Amino acid sequence: MVVSPPAQTTDVHSRPYERIAVVGAGAWGTALASIAATAGRQVRIFGRDVETVNAINQTHENTTYLPGIALPETLVATAHLSEALSGVDAVLLVVPSGAVRRVAADLRAFLPAGTPVAVCTKGIEPQTGMLMSQVAAQELGDIPVGTISGPTFARETALGHLTAATVAFDFSHSDRLAPNQSPAARLAVSMSTASFKTYISDDLVGVEIGGAIKNVIAIGCGMMTGAGFAENTRAALITRGMDEMKALAEALGGRRETVTGLAGAGDLTLTCSSQTSRNMSLGVQLGRGTPRAACFDGRPVVVEGEANAASIVDLARRVGVSMPICETVHAILHNGAELHSTFGDLWTRPIEAEPRALDISLRNPA
Incomplete structure (x- = not known):
């Protein structure tokens, strides 16, 4: 009888994105920002509501959308989109589906060239039938656009309950040659914590x-x-x-x-x-x-x-x-x-x- 050897763990490294902007300070945006900050990233979260921004900066709590949950003290909130996007390595776009096109268009003026954007919003645009990543890509031009999706209630995620999600981007030819350095892999590594487990997919659709x-x-x-x-x-x-x-x-x-x-x-x-x-x-x-x-x-x-x-x-x-x-x-x-x-x-x-x-x-x- 031939006994198969135990599966080997490949020690493959991927460079995380160190500076992450989260656009949208609702419950899910705040939860993702908290996860990224907990993972050791430098995180700025953009919100239009000044009271919410002030609460995050001063009391480390989003009293409107995630009341009672302590946020990392390193998380910085701003009401200025240009400030949120200045010098970032990756962006999480977390706004209602009806606002994705408008906000993506706003991002373009401040987004550093080649910066990947994960649209963490679920839906299909009326009239066009486009997925949210397709809507954003149409406004943003030639940059990698993907998503983070999975069975994730915002409050449970922010509280540190064990949670898993998929990071998906279409893979280019170069991504297939070096998949561990693809935007999906790098963002998955960037968002991984002891409680937030990420998986990688090349099937964005x-x-x-x-x-x-x-x-x-x-x-x-x-x-x-x-x-x-x-x-x-x-x-x-x-x-x-x-x-x-x-x-x-x-x-x-x-x-x-x-x-x-x-x-x-x-x-x-x-x-x-x-x-x-x-x-x-x-x-x-x-x-x-x-x-x-x-x-x-x-x-x-x-x-x-x-x-x-x-x-x-x-x-x-x-x-x-x-x-x-x-x-x-x-x-x-x-x-x-x-x-x-x-x-x-x-x-x-x-x-x-x-x-x-x-x-x-x-x-x-x-």
Whole structure:
């Protein structure tokens, strides 16, 4: 019997980015800035709200978005974009999806040449159907643009709970020759701490598609939970929702296997399992019959999956991908469809095979 030798650990080093700017001082931006500072990086975080900036600098706390969590004293906040970007090695762009294009355009005037930008925002732009990295790249020009994505609630991340995420960039020819010095690898090393574990991907499309679609599926899971359906229903929506992710990712040039990773299955499972997610929470409230205007006690809470339901469905229709769960959520959110009957229609669709290679579609007697 031949015994295989134990796997060898390759001691490969990668140079971290020492000076990192985080653009966006919301909960996730602040959490990422805290992680980078904890990892030993020099971090400046940009925020438009002067009170938030002052609180971070003076009390080392983002009292608006992450109250009660102590931030590293080395973290510096500024309300001036030029100051945040001066001399930086890498940028994390962490703003709502609707603001990515505008803020990316603002960055261009101050961004040092060749500086990589990770767009840590999940979504698809309406009208254009572009992923967030594509939106930023269109405004920023010829620089590396990627993302950081995964099952990451901001508060848990900032508190130091064990968390894992994927750093994804498209790989150039030179990146493939020296992958340990690619922007994805260098940023992964830059953000790694004892509690924040990073993984590297060259499938930017697959990673971003997972992050965008999971919010829509989470709203659907919340709707079913709020309406009184049980765990069987949620498990079915998560599993079949992941299949919709795979189909759209593949149609856009991504890899199906990427969707089974942290940014797909991992993020989907987290977001569909906890009302800490605004998407899940919105769905639960709607499922209980709460009017949209009264959700979140009437506060104007931004729920990314709400807008993305429309942009994802529009994109899927354009590329010819069937996404019945996303279509169902979209119909309820934006077309006034009745929740119970619309989900009932989903359950009486034709009987199909799970492996795509088995081409079967049967009339559903239900």
